Amino acid sequence: MERYDPQAIEAKWQRIWREQRAFEVPNPEPDELERHAQKTYVLEMLPYPSGDLHMGHVRNYMLGEVVAHFRRRHGYAVMRPMGFDAFGLPAENAAIKEGGHPRDVTERNIAAIRRQMERMGWAIDWSRVLSSHEPSYYHWTQWLFVRFFERGLAYRREAPVKWCPNDQTVLANEQVVDGRCERCGAEVEARNLEQWFFKITDYADALLDEMSLLEEWPERVLTMQRNWIGRSEGADVVFEVADLGEHIEVFTTRPDTLFGATFFVLAPEHPLVSRLVEGSEHESAVLDYARHTAARTTVEREEKEKDGVFTGRYATNPVNGERIPIWVADYVLMEYGTGAIMAVPAHDERDYAFAERYGIEIRQVVAPADGSAVDGAFVAHTENEVLVNSGEFSGMPAPEGKRAIVESLAGRGAARAAIRYRLRDWLLSRQRYWGCPIPVVHCDGCGIVPVPDEELPVLLPEVDEYLPKGRSPLAAAEDWVATTCPRCAGPARRETDTMDTFVDSSWYFIRYADAQNDREPFSRAVADYWLPVNQYIGGIEHAILHLLYARFFVKVMHDLGLVGFREPFARLFTQGMLYRDGAKMSKSKGNTISPDEYVERYGADAARMYLLFIGPVDQDAEWQDSGFEGIVRFLHRLWRIAMEQAVKPEVDPLPDTALARKAHQTIAKVTDDIGRRFALNTPIAAVMELVNEIQRAPEDPAARFATETAVTLIQPYASHVAEELWERLGHERLWEEPWPEADPALLAVETVEIPVQVNGKIRDRLHVSPDTPEEELVALARASERVQSYLDGGEVSRTIVVPGKLVSFVT
RNA sequence: GCCGGAGUGGCGGAACUGGCAGACGCGCGGGACUCAAAAUCCCGUGUCCUCCGGGACGUGUGGGUUCGACCCCCACCUCCGGCACCA
Numbered sequence: 001m002e003r004y005d006p007q008a009i010e011a012k013w014q015r016i017w018r019e020q021r022a023f024e025v026p027n028p029e030p031d032e033l034e035r036h037a038q039k040t041y042v043l044e045m046l047p048y049p050s051g052d053l054h055m056g057h058v059r060n061y062m063l064g065e066v067v068a069h070f071r072r073r074h075g076y077a078v079m080r081p082m083g084f085d086a087f088g089l090p091a092e093n094a095a096i097k098e099g100g101h102p103r104d105v106t107e108r109n110i111a112a113i114r115r116q117m118e119r120m121g122w123a124i125d126w127s128r129v130l131s132s133h134e135p136s137y138y139h140w141t142q143w144l145f146v147r148f149f150e151r152g153l154a155y156r157r158e159a160p161v162k163w164c165p166n167d168q169t170v171l172a173n174e175q176v177v178d179g180r181c182e183r184c185g186a187e188v189e190a191r192n193l194e195q196w197f198f199k200i201t202d203y204a205d206a207l208l209d210e211m212s213l214l215e216e217w218p219e220r221v222l223t224m225q226r227n228w229i230g231r232s233e234g235a236d237v238v239f240e241v242a243d244l245g246e247h248i249e250v251f252t253t254r255p256d257t258l259f260g261a262t263f264f265v266l267a268p269e270h271p272l273v274s275r276l277v278e279g280s281e282h283e284s285a286v287l288d289y290a291r292h293t294a295a296r297t298t299v300e301r302e303e304k305e306k307d308g309v310f311t312g313r314y315a316t317n318p319v320n321g322e323r324i325p326i327w328v329a330d331y332v333l334m335e336y337g338t339g340a341i342m343a344v345p346a347h348d349e350r351d352y353a354f355a356e357r358y359g360i361e362i363r364q365v366v367a368p369a370d371g372s373a374v375d376g377a378f379v380a381h382t383e384n385e386v387l388v389n390s391g392e393f394s395g396m397p398a399p400e401g402k403r404a405i406v407e408s409l410a411g412r413g414a415a416r417a418a419i420r421y422r423l424r425d426w427l428l429s430r431q432r433y434w435g436c437p438i439p440v441v442h443c444d445g446c447g448i449v450p451v452p453d454e455e456l457p458v459l460l461p462e463v464d465e466y467l468p469k470g471r472s473p474l475a476a477a478e479d480w481v482a483t484t485c486p487r488c489a490g491p492a493r494r495e496t497d498t499m500d501t502f503v504d505s506s507w508y509f510i511r512y513a514d515a516q517n518d519r520e521p522f523s524r525a526v527a528d529y530w531l532p533v534n535q536y537i538g539g540i541e542h543a544i545l546h547l548l549y550a551r552f553f554v555k556v557m558h559d560l561g562l563v564g565f566r567e568p569f570a571r572l573f574t575q576g577m578l579y580r581d582g583a584k585m586s587k588s589k590g591n592t593i594s595p596d597e598y599v600e601r602y603g604a605d606a607a608r609m610y611l612l613f614i615g616p617v618d619q620d621a622e623w624q625d626s627g628f629e630g631i632v633r634f635l636h637r638l639w640r641i642a643m644e645q646a647v648k649p650e651v652d653p654l655p656d657t658a659l660a661r662k663a664h665q666t667i668a669k670v671t672d673d674i675g676r677r678f679a680l681n682t683p684i685a686a687v688m689e690l691v692n693e694i695q696r697a698p699e700d701p702a703a704r705f706a707t708e709t710a711v712t713l714i715q716p717y718a719s720h721v722a723e724e725l726w727e728r729l730g731h732e733r734l735w736e737e738p739w740p741e742a743d744p745a746l747l748a749v750e751t752v753e754i755p756v757q758v759n760g761k762i763r764d765r766l767h768v769s770p771d772t773p774e775e776e777l778v779a780l781a782r783a784s785e786r787v788q789s790y791l792d793g794g795e796v797s798r799t800i801v802v803p804g805k806l807v808s809f810v811t
Numbered sequence: 812g813c814c815g816g817a818g819u820g821g822c823g824g825a826a827c828u829g830g831c832a833g834a835c836g837c838g839c840g841g842g843a844c845u846c847a848a849a850a851u852c853c854c855g856u857g858u859c860c861u862c863c864g865g866g867a868c869g870u871g872u873g874g875g876u877u878c879g880a881c882c883c884c885c886a887c888c889u890c891c892g893g894c895a896c897c898a
Contacts, residue, residue, distance in 0.1 A: 218816095219815065219816085220814090221815095223814060223815050224892090224893050226814090227813090227893065227895090230894080230897065232897070250898080254898080302895095302896060332898075333897070335897085337897070342898085344898090349896090421897095422894090540892080543893080544893085613823090615823060615824060624837080626822080626837050627823060627836060627837050628837095630835085630837055631836080633836090634836085637851090672827080673827090677827065681823095681824075681835090682824095682825070682827095682834085684836090685824090685825075685834065686835080688835055688836075695852090757830090759878075759879095761879095798878060799878090800830095800878050800879080805831095806830050806879085808830085808879065809878080810878045
């Protein structure tokens, strides 16, 4: 018998699919876009070409692979594109290390990845491929930036920013993890720099509220985004500094504790600090403290014990006119709220620690419902609190007290309800070479002027040296930097910072819909036809960064009238990560396994199946070599059985045999698992069961049918061998073959095994027709000797019958 | 601390809506084929007891609801992930 030869089979079918453009989906003609068509957009997060693909990627792309095949065979026009997130630091760092240009490094990696993807035989529409470093793409990234700029949603300002001393560039807040650079792990520093921001904070509420438009997103991703946006409701309260005729606002989520404010704290960076102490005996101590704080890293600032200095000034608490001391302490952060707080040591742990250290009064103003109060202690938040020691508000339940105090102060203009967010504006500029140039010029006369649309794209210039030096390497391209102002034609200088790569990946999924368009980023009609993405697939590591930015971009594009949808990804599936030796498989950890050697030895089909068989796709999995063997054995067995069955004639009509029934049950199971449950490991087990049964009963008259069923069901997983066997079984074009349907008549079982319980324990099993009436079931169960021995003549107080499921006696 | 997820044989995992726990695969034991091996095929494989009929126990721990719980409820333990001097 001819042996299973994956190398030959896979090469053959990959060639056929390519020649026949099997997986390309052209856009409908413009006048047909309106017509509702059965279409679906399946998208996996685009790879970052910092090296070859490893098994973690294979697992990720296999999800989209199975879904795409499954939906195509259900009659959908399936768009499943692929592209490359090509700009960014790893390529630039690699180029610096190895010598050469980041473009060459990137394009070499892209070519290698594409080759690997083609070798896996994935059903990708390569006619839509894009790469974010190509001018044909970043032209429109720049065009979008200009639209954002015109709307005031991209702006430049000096701000305290996070600086990575290793990568020599600023980072977005989202790219700082535990005070360290997300990419290289270096501890970040605080700097005050003029930088570009996207005004994502304008969309904080929309990003929260419109989560309701997301049909099926994992709860934990939504939670992570909610935490990141960090919406807090409370009040802004005004404290007067009578001596100076100044007033300072604070934000608090606990206006009900205002009567317990016994001191007041300003962040060392607060602009009023120097005025408060100017010329006073406290001046040098306070300014020294502020300087020390500035020299500390955020991490140091968090880890040391709380400390601070008194300013000699007092603020007036608006609820009771009390004068409370103003301190400067670095546990108050300028970035959040107003950079100033009212401190309530009895009800805030941080304030408590500070008050303890400096001997400041601790006054309890909220108490459990019984009103018991103990001054001097920290009282944690509990249910059903009431206000105490709070003047006219004493005795009120805390929530009511909150409202009443704010209302009362609001009457005098001393407070108003307020909402604050943890979310900061998105810092998008980077002082690096390998990124999309920011398309503006700086003119002495006109200020910042965007490059006119007709002059886009602003091409990334060639430079000799892209080693990071703290300013963008583009600044060295003097001929490029020197330009003329589009507005006044006077001399001007180009912006030399480049964009964060997350900007590139915030709209690529729309570009795929209309990837060749050279007049606009995409046609709105085409975009609205394909999007939102029906099924987005990617790693949980992008739960905040990419997924939040992309949602923001789409909302802005909607408000600009560029698209008709407000959320980019209707359904999101986050696959688990692949681990090896206890660590996430990644290039930086050096624990990757390349699919190449496995593909070479066992074929792509085995690798494709194994990565899904290893476990549920939404959970993390540990790479183990041992299980791979089982898949290889299965494919050989399938091959042998199919070759045996192929010589038999087809039988029609299908005889009602055990194998015929098993085949139809398998159709039902696989269809439900993939289509409804998104369980991609269990269908493989189901087809294995079917194949095992064929092996046990090769002479069953339905054996050939069962074999064809196994082949057609395994096609989304092992596309090549399935196609080859399908052909040898006398058919063609399995990738277009309608998905099989289970015949309800054959799904119905002739007999069921019904357990009989006595006091909750199974004592016997009945083999009966599934529609046996209840009375008969009970009679049969009672007649059982085994059951009788357990009933032991005792009274049956209760009998439970679940038709088709079980009989249960209680004595 | 707050929020989210998970805990099932030697291992990866299955059990979908409260109704036969351990499908499928790996590993392991036994057998067939073979001069032998590989490959392949067959049988067995949760733990303990057993007069070999079967019995008891068993899904992180302790309780509860129920005729019946891996599944629901309460409390706890462990692990993973997110957020956190955020006022």
